Each structure stands twice: as structure tokens, then as C-alpha cells.
Amino acid sequence: MDVNFELYKVFYYVASTLSFSEAANNLFISQSAVSQSIKNLEEKLNIQLFFRNTKQVRLTKDGEVLFQHIEQAYNLIKNAERTIDEIHSLSKGEVRIGASDTICKYYLLPFFKEFHKLYPGVKIHVTNGTSPKCVELLQQGSVDFIISNIPNHYVDVSMIIKKVQPIQDVFIAGMQFNELKNRQVSLKDLEKYPFLMLESKTTTREFFDDMIKEKNINIIPEIELGSIDLLVEMSKIGLGLTFVWKNCIKEQLKSKEVFMVHVKEKIPVRYLGVITHKHIPLSIGAKKFIELLY
Numbered sequence: 001m002d003v004n005f006e007l008y009k010v011f012y013y014v015a016s017t018l019s020f021s022e023a024a025n026n027l028f029i030s031q032s033a034v035s036q037s038i039k040n041l042e043e044k045l046n047i048q049l050f051f052r053n054t055k056q057v058r059l060t061k062d063g064e065v066l067f068q069h070i071e072q073a074y075n076l077i078k079n080a081e082r083t084i085d086e087i088h089s090l091s092k093g094e095v096r097i098g099a100s101d102t103i104c105k106y107y108l109l110p111f112f113k114e115f116h117k118l119y120p121g122v123k124i125h126v127t128n129g130t131s132p133k134c135v136e137l138l139q140q141g142s143v144d145f146i147i148s149n150i151p152n153h154y155v156d157v158s159m160i161i162k163k164v165q166p167i168q169d170v171f172i173a174g175m176q177f178n179e180l181k182n183r184q185v186s187l188k189d190l191e192k193y194p195f196l197m198l199e200s201k202t203t204t205r206e207f208f209d210d211m212i213k214e215k216n217i218n219i220i221p222e223i224e225l226g227s228i229d230l231l232v233e234m235s236k237i238g239l240g241l242t243f244v245w246k247n248c249i250k251e252q253l254k255s256k257e258v259f260m261v262h263v264k265e266k267i268p269v270r271y272l273g274v275i276t277h278k279h280i281p282l283s284i285g286a287k288k289f290i291e292l293l294y
Contacts, residue, residue, distance in 0.1 A: 003044050010037040011049065012074050015067040018057045068140075075141030075280075082283050091121045095285040098127050098134035098146035100202075102228045106247050107165070107272060108147065111292050122285045130226075131203045135159075138277050144286035149203040150273040158278050163271040164293045168246045169204070171261040176238030184262045187217045194240035196231050197221035204228075207270060208243050215265060232258065 013023035014034060024031040042049050049063035059067060082093055095115070099108060104126060112124055127137055134146040135154040150163060173180055177193065198205040212219055222240060225231055231242045232249055236257045252258045274290055276282060
């Protein structure tokens with residue numbers, strides 16, 4: 001099938017903005033030219049790509065399938081342009097990273113500082129998101145790599161995982177649960193206490209759920225949140241126990257606002273990992289950033 005690639009370019013801009021007028025502005029062409037290009041593409045492919053009315057533009061099922069592929073292809077082309085641009089120098093460019101806010105705050109911050117000092121002309125672009133969202137960004141080619149807790153059930157065979165650092169999870173409580181302090185309890189004992197947990201579809205929550213399921217423990221959280229920091233704050237005021245990285249609570253342990261609840265069962269060690277895509281080449285800047293992590 002012989003289709004002019006310019007038609008796919010116009011399709012990409014309309015599909016990503018869901019607006020013919022905005023696509024025209026981005027492409028510096030008239031709206032009628034955009035409409036004609038989409039019409040030509042639909043005729044070439046013999047499918048309808050958009051539902052159109054006076055109020056909104058939506059992708060059809062066929063349009064959604066095509067956009068998944070065109071978006072990845074577009075990002076690959078942009079990656080190639082960036083790589084060519086950076087080939088002789090790291091005086092400019094961009095590193096695109098996907099990671100949760102927790103990983104950014106408690107792991108990546110010093111590396112951001114060091115990388116910026118070494119390569120001040122290279123921009124660091126970070127997209128925050130849950131584990132599924134970060135994997136989706138990597139699949140689309142919207143980021144160079146992601147940093148994630150391992151295991152991560154959303155990673156597929158097209159991706160490469162390299163462990164960079166072990167992490168230890170712990171149970172914590174505020175002083176309102178002082179009866180748990182300085183003694184060892186079983187996971188079964190914790191069933192009777194209120195729990196605060198990260199929301200579902202996060203690697204930490206899935207790790208926790210798998211761990212208690214394996215040990216036949218039934219803990220149902222009373223509150224689910226999207227932020228580790230907020231979990232810690234709510235634990236401090238006595239709303240319940242929670243399960244977090246030990247690295248996240250150094251200051252709170254030092255100030256004795258919370259304490260670790262010691263359990264008899266061994267909590268498995270997890271890892272932080274760099275995840276890349278086998279079929280998406282890394283930019284020079286991304287390679288240099290990853291080197292700092294080892």
C-alpha cells in the first residue's frame with residue numbers, strides 16, 4: 001500500500017490533539033488542508049479514522065489501532081533526530097525518564113543534580129506516573145527509559161530490566177499504636193489493626209498483596225492513597241499502619257514520629273531497576289544518565 005507519509009503526519013497531529021484546528025496550527029497549514037489529508041488517508045486505507053461532529057472529534061476503533069502504531073513510529077523518528085543532534089556533543093539534548101514521584105524524591109534527586117552538573121545543556125524531562133503508566137510510556141516511545149520497583153508485572157518481553165539498587169519495605173505505625181513498639185509480632189497479629197495502603201495497580205501494592213496472600217493473611221486497607229508521603233503523614237497522626245520503603249521514613253524515625261513494626265516473617269527484598277525497550281535506541285544523554293546509576 002503506497003501512502004504518502006505526510007498523511008500519517010497529519011493524522012498523528014489530529015489524533016494526538018483531537019482537534020483539526022489545533023493540528024492545523026501545529027503544522028502551519030490550513031484547516032481545510034488538514035481535513036483533505038485525513039479524507040485522502042481514509043480513502044487510501046478504506047477505513048474511517050474519526051467520528052466528527054460540531055462539538056468534538058473522536059478516534060474510531062480503527063483510528064485508535066492506527067494511532068498506537070503511528071505514535072510509536074513518530075517517537076522513534078524524534079529519537080533518531082535527537083540522537084543525530086547529540087552524536088558529536090552532549091552540549092544539548094534531552095533525557096526523558098518515567099518514574100513515580102517516590103522514586104524521584106528518594107532515589108533520583110541526587111542523580112539529577114550530578115547529571116545537570118556534568119551536562120548542563122542537556123534537559124532532564126521527567127514524567128511521573130504509576131507503574132502501568134510508566135510502562136505504557138515506554139511502549140509508546142514517549143520516554144527513553146523508566147525507573148521502577150522490581151518485580152513489575154506490567155513489563156513485557158520487549159523490555160530489558162537491569163537492577164540498580166536493593167530496597168527494603170517495612171511496616172510502620174504512629175505512637176498511637178505504642179503497644180506494637182519494641183516487640184516482634186506476626187503478620188496474623190496485624191490483621192486486627194487499621195491499614196493505610198497505596199492504591200491498586202502500583203508495584204508496591206501488588207507486592208504487598210502477593211506477600212500476604214502467600215501467607216494466607218487477610219489485611220484489607222481502610223484507606224487507599226496514591227502517595228507514599230501522604231501515607232506516612234496519615235500514619236503519623238494515628239489513622240493506621242502502613243507499608244513503605246525504609247528509605248522514605250529516615251527523618252520520621254529519627255524524630256520518633258513513627259516507629260517500625262517488627263514482624264516475625266521475613267519481608268523479601270525488592271529492587272529498583274532501569275527498564276529500557278529492546279527496539280527503541282537510547283539517546284546519548286540517556287546512556288550517560290544510566291551510567292551514573294551504576
